Amino acid sequence: MSLKNILLRTINQKNKFINLSASAVKVSNQEQYGHGGQQKKNYGYNRRTMATALFSSVVVGTMASAEKSDKNKNKNEDKTVEAGTIRPDLPTFRAEEVSKHDNEKSFWVTYKNGVYDVTAFLPSHPGGDQILNAGGLSIEPFWNVYGMHKTEEVYALLESYRIGNLHEDDVVDHSDEEMWVKEPSRDRRLVVKTARPFNAETPAKLQVAYFDTPNELFYVRQHMPVPELDQSSHRVKVIVKDGGVTSKEFSLQDLSRFPKGTVRAALMCAGNRRSEMNEQVKPVKGISWQGGAISSAVWEGVYLRDVLVHCGVDTHNTAGKHVIFTGADIDATGQNFSTSIPLDQALNPNSRIVLATSMNGRPLPPDHGYPLRVVVPGAPAVRSVKWLESITVSHEESPSHWHQKDYRSFNASKTWETADFASAPPIYSLPVTSAICDPVNGDTVTVKNGIVEIRGYAYSGGGAKILRVDISPDCGNTWIQAEEMQSDDAPPQQHYGWTLWTARIPVKRGQKELKLWAKATDSNFNTQPETFHDIWNIRGVLSNAYHKIKVQIKH
Amino acid sequence: MSLKNILLRTINQKNKFINLSASAVKVSNQEQYGHGGQQKKNYGYNRRTMATALFSSVVVGTMASAEKSDKNKNKNEDKTVEAGTIRPDLPTFRAEEVSKHDNEKSFWVTYKNGVYDVTAFLPSHPGGDQILNAGGLSIEPFWNVYGMHKTEEVYALLESYRIGNLHEDDVVDHSDEEMWVKEPSRDRRLVVKTARPFNAETPAKLQVAYFDTPNELFYVRQHMPVPELDQSSHRVKVIVKDGGVTSKEFSLQDLSRFPKGTVRAALMCAGNRRSEMNEQVKPVKGISWQGGAISSAVWEGVYLRDVLVHCGVDTHNTAGKHVIFTGADIDATGQNFSTSIPLDQALNPNSRIVLATSMNGRPLPPDHGYPLRVVVPGAPAVRSVKWLESITVSHEESPSHWHQKDYRSFNASKTWETADFASAPPIYSLPVTSAICDPVNGDTVTVKNGIVEIRGYAYSGGGAKILRVDISPDCGNTWIQAEEMQSDDAPPQQHYGWTLWTARIPVKRGQKELKLWAKATDSNFNTQPETFHDIWNIRGVLSNAYHKIKVQIKH
Structure with a gap:
């Protein structure tokens, strides 16, 4: 079953929207910006299931996906009664307070309604430092991946560290984990900021250890689960809406007939070093990146410009036009990730924008867009859409939430109440x-x-x-x-x-x-x-x- | 009489050659770079007097040159009484003795009747090594070109190095002002910073009164007197030194056969707003510009890139190569103004570099490079060489003083003693x-x-x-x-x-x-x-x- 189908089934069963509180995605906004079913017809969602053989060739993993999925399901049903029920005799904590206890001096986690101080347990954790990824967070998403925790012994051990209850408003339903079971394994050295979606920094000292960051140490920024795609069946559609509408579809083999395009580009999240702004001035919203949301690679594929010119894009009358990139990753409402850049920037040879199939001489890893991503050098990494499914030349910017309601610039006096996203300039290039x-x-x-x-x-x-x-x-x-x-x-x-x-x-x-x-x-x-x-x-x-x-x- | 001839006459009168040995602009280098006497035959210094009709058609001015010239002369006379008078308490030297002190170990100059040992001052000279050209000689011919020296502060500084009197038989009259009499008239509203060479700001309120600055209000930055050139006889030579040496010469009519090139570009002096840095931190050296050393115009002509490609410049192997622009303006040693930009920048279509004959729809005024200047948008205005005579593609940057010893970037801790101009990056683009x-x-x-x-x-x-x-x-x-x-x-x-x-x-x-x-x-x-x-x-x-x-x- 594809991720998209799992998601849609989940939505129907629960008859409510999944709370993606860890992400910036709001359902209401997506509807406002016209990402309902109608839009999808145009983009053509003809995904195919990724072949297991291919999957295992690019993902280092030991537990087969299907097996894992079944296991989790059974265990969830048996055991979840044991731990994490409300204990009226204990105090209540907000998630924000819990999140502060994320280090070896004071290490708290939550499980359903329970809050636990497991600081003393850290040295004994069989999985070593991996536990540190859950500091200040719910352990449920981790245990859903590392299913060996779901035993009575472990639940009992957990309850022995119980110190309180999580405020009801902060309790998130983690039981629906199917959508995450196909997540690739990641290098343990990455510094995880959020587990689901997976967001992790390259450790500072490893950043400067390599001029081109090894693929497995490249920082990861996901908005949603990683989609399963297959390079042999993958297609990217180029749609040109300029008066009429034309479209062409390309397999990766079709693309390989264009002249080779290559660029050495560091990719950086627009929110890199956000934690410093947060600490030194006043709170901001977003993943609390240290300086590790930047890494560097050599990207190879073909130049976007060549493909657009081949598709008949008017290279002279470019003003007010945009190129919308849509990825195969889907949010809880079935909406694909999408953002855009100005057509001027897309066509400018200096931009050196690459439709990349290779990263540092190897196929793109699933976390970095396998089998195809666009790399927009110099721009915030959000524009370098992964798992690229379509490229649309349009008179409009991407209508997606991620494009319209994020990655824009405001001065220091704008508040959430006064900031006007519609008139604020999208960030298409990054400062020094x-x-x-x-x-x-x-x-x-x-x-x-x-x-x-x-x-x-x-x-x-x-x-x-x-x-x-x-x-x-x-x-x-x-x-x-x-x-x-x-x-x-x-x-x-x-x-x-x-x-x-x-x-x-x-x-x-x-x-x-x-x-x-x-x-x-x-x-x-x-x-x-x-x-x-x-x-x-x-x-x-x-x-x-x-x-x-x-x-x-x-x- | 042309400026060059005036200078040569001065030199001949003194019956000896100016010693250029210690300068970054060595005569031998000039020959090497094709700017020696032989070269000049090619360039043909056959300037003609600019027709008065043309002159008045492009310059809006209310003050006649002669009148202004007189004014400046009077001012000079007021101040020069202070320095170079006979001091009976000091010894007398012959010019021959003075001429021996022409090196960094012992560096003497004369001014009217005064002899000065300025060896200790050399490292602090705002104009860098340029001062070495005056070793053992009178500084008056140089100061006649670099008029910014003619202030009470500088005269007082000079007198502080006084060691004697020049023998009466050796005192030469340098009050030769001929080189300045052909200066164009200027708009009275310009805020004059130095009269000779002429440097003047656009008044702040007039900057924002026009989106394209009227030509007569465009700020003026000169290093030397304005040369007299004629559009009908003017030639620009393109020299390509890349393995062999090829050269082509273009009249303005020849250039007009290339596709039309146009760019709206503000030009800004790299030292704009220097006065604020000077006042708010500590003293810096240079013209004390307020914010008026920036103006905007639409420049028309042809694209430099097209001309370079036409002349066979290799557009692929560009690394480490430069394009040297040489103007017709000459300093006291007969050296033409010159600077360079990287060939990459010159060939990049985004750079939109124009060989301009027109400014805001009218012929270039003399103060802005009549009849031809290069406009390098986005770069400090010094790279937009006026009165353009030659364009040299070379493996070397311009060897001129202006390129090697100025317009480079240092951090706040570098002093005149510790700053290494050779390794400091030249400024080819300006910050926000x-x-x-x-x-x-x-x-x-x-x-x-x-x-x-x-x-x-x-x-x-x-x-x-x-x-x-x-x-x-x-x-x-x-x-x-x-x-x-x-x-x-x-x-x-x-x-x-x-x-x-x-x-x-x-x-x-x-x-x-x-x-x-x-x-x-x-x-x-x-x-x-x-x-x-x-x-x-x-x-x-x-x-x-x-x-x-x-x-x-x-x-």
Whole structure:
């Protein structure tokens, strides 16, 4: 049964909408923006089931999907009575309070209505650090994946750590997990921010360990479950709505007949470094990314421009037109993920937009769009739609919620009440940013010959190249230029890679602590703002002020 | 008599050659780069006097050159009494003795009757190594070209290095002003920063009065006297040094056979708003521009790219190559003005670089490059070389002083002693900036219906378009988005115009004073730094922090 069918069945059975509270997706908004059944007719939802053989060739997994699904179902029915019922003798906590206990000093989880302090259990967890992914969260989604937990012994053990009840408004129904059972396995080193949908950062020190991030360490940003697709049967439809409507369908083999397109591009979430804005100014909404929502790869396929020109797109009269990308991932209402970019940007050869089938010389992994994604270099990664099913040239931007109600820019004084998404500019390109990755904040670093060596990344969208990274060891009084800069060969205007840098900071004898600020300058000589105060915005996007950390020094 | 001839006569009178040995612009280099005497035969310095009729048709001016020239002369005479008079308390030197002190170990110059040991001053010279051209000689011919030296401060500084008197028989009259008598008349409304060379701002309120700045109000930045050229005899030579050397020469009529090229581009000096950096942090060297060193025009001619392709430039192997632009303006040593841009940038269609013969629908005025200039949109205006005589594709950047020793970027901690120009990146594109133009700082403004209306400009280089301008009336606590935005239709990546904006600021009853901050956000979502502190640099370029003014309120 396909994911879409599972979802639709679930919706019908429950006769209500699934609460995707961890995501920004609101059902009402989707309806408002016209993503009902009518739209779907045009896009043609002719998916085919992914062959099991193919699946196992690209996914590292040990438990067959079908088996797993059945197992979970049986166990859920038997055991769920045991744990997580309301205990009137215990206090009640809000999910927000629980979420703060997400570290080894204080580690809480929830299960149905129960709240548990399992800090003392952490060293004994048979699955090791994997448990840390559930810090401050419900363990149900994890246990639905790691079904071995669903035994009476484990439920009893869990209840022994019981400290309270989860506020009723914060209890989420996790029983419907079928849609997630086909999720690919992920590298354990990724720092999970949300399990479902799966959102995870590349650990800071691993970011700077590789100029091209290994595929399995590339940060993951999903809005929905990962769809199952098959490269041999996959088709992408190019629809041109310009006066009349024309459409052409391409298999991956059809696409491979176009000249080869390739680009080295870092992809960054528009919300990368949001946590700093959140902590240093005031709360924002969105996944609390540290600096790990950026990674780099070489993407290969064909150039979008060539395909659009082949399909007869008018390359001269481009003003006011858009290219809508639609992915195979579906939300709880059956709505496909979709967003758009201006046609000018799509056709501009400098944009180097690739319809990619390959990532760092290997087929795209399921988490990164297998078998086809568009890569829009320099733009927020949301525009690089995965599992690409259709490309529509239109006089309208994508009407989807994700396009209309997110990834737009507001000034620091706009509130959720005053922000007008319709008139706010969508973010199609990213500003200059940088981060110190090694050491990370709070580390103890060792001085060698009076020097502390630090490493990090810097990046700028719109084709700009990083020209300089400066580090201040004294809150802006002096600036030390990073000496080693590793970057792509592409010239400015077409440069989409990130820059990895190394700086050497002299420290004084006996100095105990070091505050470090990083700022980058790009080839347009734009620099980062000093603080987040004036770039704060309700969604916490474009969070590119100086990166500031504090480390202890060991002589 | 042409400027060059005037200069050569001066040199001949003195019966010796100017020693160019220590300059970055070595005579040998000029020959190497084809700008020596031999080259000049090719370029044909057969300039003719510009027809008065033509001259008056393109320049709106009220002050005749002669009249203005007299004025300046009087001013000079007032001040020069201070320096170079005979000091009986000091020893006397012969010119021959002085001429031996022409190197960095012992560096003497003369001024009228004075002899000065300025060895200790060399590292601090704002014009860098250019001063080395005057070693062992009189500085007067140089100061006649670089008129910014003629201030009381500089005379006083010079006298502080006084060591003796020049023997009376060796004192030469350098009061030769002939080179300046052909300067065009200028509009009286321009705000003159230096008279010789002529550097003047567009007044702030006139900047925002026109979307395309009238030619006569376009700010003027000259390094040397304005050369006299004739459109009918003018030739531009395209030299391609790539393995072999090929060259082609084009008259303006030849150029007109290429497809028409046009671009709306604001040109901005890299030092625009330098005065704010100077005042708010610490002194920088350079013309103390307010915000008036930016204006906008529509430039027409042909695309540089088309001409380069026509001349057989290899459009694929571009890495590490440069396009050197050489103008007809000459300095005191006979050196033509020259700078370069990367070949990648020159060939990129997005760059929209125009070989312009027309400015806002009229022939280029003499002050703006008549009859031919290159316009490099989005780059600091210095790259838009006026009076264009040659275009050289080369494996080297321009070797000129202006290219090698200026218009480069340093961090805030670099001093004149530590700055390494050779490794510093040349500025080929400008960051986002903005300014409030009406009212100006210190004005008294009138409230209408509780609102003060303010106007200004915003601009970003590299093809970026301004998406938002925000004004804070309370030092960053709240931000008000400008409502009216006037900009060019070109899409981002190819947008080179400025944006004129209007914002409406509510004021309280009885409020006496209003502090206003302006910041712009461009299509890459880059914003301006809050303060100048961390972008300060020795040359005061890229001075793009928030623009802050204070006005009085009249109810």
